[in-house]
Amino acid sequence: MSSLTRIRKNYLNSLYKNLLSNQNLLFYQFNNFNVSQLSGLRGVIDSETNGKASLTVIRSGVFRGLSSDPNLKQLLTGNCCVVSFTHIDPPTIKSILQKTDSIKSNSRFRPLPLSIQNTDTIPANPKMLLLGGHIGNATVDPFHIRHLANLPSLPQIHSQIHSIISNPSASIHSHISNPSSRLHSLLKSHSQQ
Secondary structure, eight states: OOHHHHHHHHHHHHHHHHHHHHOEEEEEEEOSOOHHHHHHHHHHHHHHTTTSEEEEEEOHHHHHHHOOOHHHHHHOOSSEEEEEESSOOHHHHHHHHHHHHTSOOOOOSOOEESSSSOOOEEOSSOSEEEEEEEETTEEEOHHHHHHHHTSOOHHHHHHHHHHHHHHHHHHHHHHHHHHHHHHHHHHHHHHHO
8 A cells, every 4th residue: 555545545534533433424325516616615614604514525334434333334334425513503403405406407207205204305316316314423313303403592592491490470460469469459448348
């Protein structure tokens, strides 16, 4: 093995180990893309997510060799790329999914439903096919990723929890103050009679 090949292999090993250990990943299989289309998609994902996510084309055989998760090894076949992001943010994931789902396939096949209950569809032969993900050291299937993308963001959850916590205290105050005011008005009306 030449020194250039060894250097390239070491570089890929360290890059993939870093991706697996420090990032949340969405795995895609891409079909009929050229370099300029992949570079364009890389720029779109970067600009759409404000630099929170990046696209990396991977060599699936090398990546499979570094992973100890059998479910992850089954995902990676053929031409694969990874969209990596550090923080789980449902709106960012939803934006990534919308961008990759909007890539038109030049297929003549009918769209397929994502699930029985869902009306969303994917092309029968998509250019970008979501294979699954590696989120929080767990391998996740595409359906769970799509459900994760539809969750509210962390600030929205915080505001909902705050409103749930603050509203009962206001209602308790009103329930405590209302009977006393009713009692006062009742006693006042009896005293006037």
